[in-house]
Amino acid sequence: MDNLKLKISTKILDLVEGLPRFRKGTISSLQDIRERQKKWSSKELERRNSPKESNIELSQITLVLTFEHEDFDNVIKGLKQYFPKNENIQTFVTSLKESIDKLHASSWHNLGYIAREQGVYLPYVAVDESLPLDVKNVSLSFHRILPSVACIIFEFQLNDSVSKALSEIQNQVYLGPVEFKKFWPLSSLHRGYTVGTGTDCAIKSINNKKDSVRTGIEAWVKKGFSWKPQTMDAVSYIDVYKISGNPIEPDERRNWLLEYSGWLNEYGIDANGFDTLEGEDFLVSGPRSNNHKYMVSDVVAKFDSKNESEFGDFLEYKVRAIAVSSTIFSVIEKYRNKVEILRGHGFKNLYKRKKLTQRNQYNIQELKRTIVIISRFEHEIKQSGRWIARSISEVGELIDLFRKETVDLGKNTIDNANYQLKQVKESAAIIDSGLTNYLSVQSIYVMYKLQKWMFILSIVVTIATIIGVLSGWNNLKLLVSGWINA
Structure with a gap:
């Protein structure tokens, strides 16, 4: 809806820009808004300009x-x-x-x-x-x-x-977005609106x-x-x-x-x-x-x-070294997203206090499988950390421009990966433990209800057996009496 309002607002300003200059009234105010947009964009273009001969x-x-x-x-x-x-x-x-x-x-x-x-x-x-x-x-x-x-x-x-x-995209002039709050009545259109700087327009386009x-x-x-x-x-x-x-x-x-x-x-x-x-x-x-x-x-x-x-x-080798670091964090991000989804479903089931269905149990199985894979990844990172760090360090010596200090990208990658893996694994373990315990309690409750019905069923069977035995005894007595009388 907001995007639609922005498009309509832009169309209105584009329309009034093509009209002759009005001295007063709503259209004049709208034309003033467009002129302010252009002035701001011109100043912004100076800041965005590329250096000469670069x-x-x-x-x-x-x-x-x-x-x-x-x-x-x-x-x-x-x-x-x-x-x-x-x-x-x-x-x-x-x-x-x-x-x-x-x-x-x-x-x-x-x-x-x-x-x-x-x-x-x-x-x-x-x-x-x-x-x-x-x-x-x-x-x-x-x-x-x-x-x-x-x-x-x-x-x-x-x-x-x-x-x-x-x-060409970067050299264009980008007007800051203007969005009117209300489109009716038209006479008050210019009295309520928001203005953006437009500083990210070129970034989005590029x-x-x-x-x-x-x-x-x-x-x-x-x-x-x-x-x-x-x-x-x-x-x-x-x-x-x-x-x-x-x-x-x-x-x-x-x-x-x-x-x-x-x-x-x-x-x-x-x-x-x-x-x-x-x-x-x-x-x-x-x-x-x-x-x-x-x-x-x-x-x-x-x-x-x-x-x-x-x-x-040797830039290609440096790029490949960065690619190794990127791959490690890509795997961590993959399982972080997966754990977040499974964790969210798990907590919802706990909040609702509902019985765990076959689908819920599948989520628990998937969570346990994910924890095993994360543990495998964590183990291999610890075992091969030094070799990976040396491989990433082919990028050479790096300096953090903000902190003005030397950075070892290989060591930082391994340390950061170990920290993130620990956090993801602990988050998964919390909900895994909770769901497992909840499932155990639910299983005990189900077994209790099953035993209750089995007890009732055993009483019914016993009574039926007694009735059957008594009925059989009476039939036996009649049969024996018939033999004696004969």
Whole structure:
């Protein structure tokens, strides 16, 4: 309803803007509102402007698909379907089958490259003209992080058209939203309304564009590998930007980041964020909550630097290290959401004091199963924590821009994962214990009622037996008397 009111309010202001300028009256007041909108937007545009001779390019979208032990056969089927005759994939599949149930297992495999057309000279290149139009090529790698958790990392290299579209969106003037409280009477329309700043309009528009690219990417993955829909639910993203025209020296660059934070923020690069980390010539921003208005993602921004090497900047390895951290938290988030749902259903049953039905008992079974899987995940994190931390630490030394202190992303990931797993497991255990005890009490009550009816039934049977015996005795007496008289 609120969205409809906003649309109607916007249409009214658009209409009066196209009319000749009125000097007084309701229409004049509405035209004044539109002029104030424009003045505010012009000032806001100055704050949002990009610096001269600087450019930002969304060069890559990294899709991270998470798989657990029970999904590994699904991984194999999908890869064999897309790469039916690829020797590298066959070797990988054989290796995964041999180690699928190992108690200690970790590995990293480059699965290959997929290009839209011939001409990409890399090993194990497959040509696929059905790649999304926004994508030039994609590389695939498999990381067995834990014995029961792995991820496939798709690194989609994007065409320049995506960055151009984002730049055009960012450079637009966005009017702050105006919403009238009442539409009748029309003469008092301008006397009651709310005004928004419109500061997030560009953010929404940019993310909507990125979401359209991601939607095309996901559709291609689903079609090509035929993975189950629930597989695509366990997905996370890393957006990789390349920024040019920035100061080279670290201190100057930090001041530059603060000065143009409004511009960068609209792309998802939060220079003032509590969890923003600075590496060697790159920046990492964590995903921001948006109430499900658009997909969230980690963001990596690569700067111009004086340390360019002929061997490259190894950014892809740093992005993959961040993907490992993202995978761990993706699994935790999956089971946190599941526990929240099961926990909510469980407490509702306790509040209502109703008998537990077959469906309720299924929820209890699912809760117990979830606790077992969380315990498995927690155990493996503790067993392999050091190795995972070293793997994530390939991202290099990071500095928290807000706290001005060095951060070990690998250690922080393991510590945070252990803490979150403990919280989720304890929350699940509380409702599991409560429901189990409630079910036990209910079972005792049912047994008591059953025993009560069995006691009553035994009395009825006893009486029937006595009657039957007496009836039989009388019949026997008559029979004997008949024999004697005969």
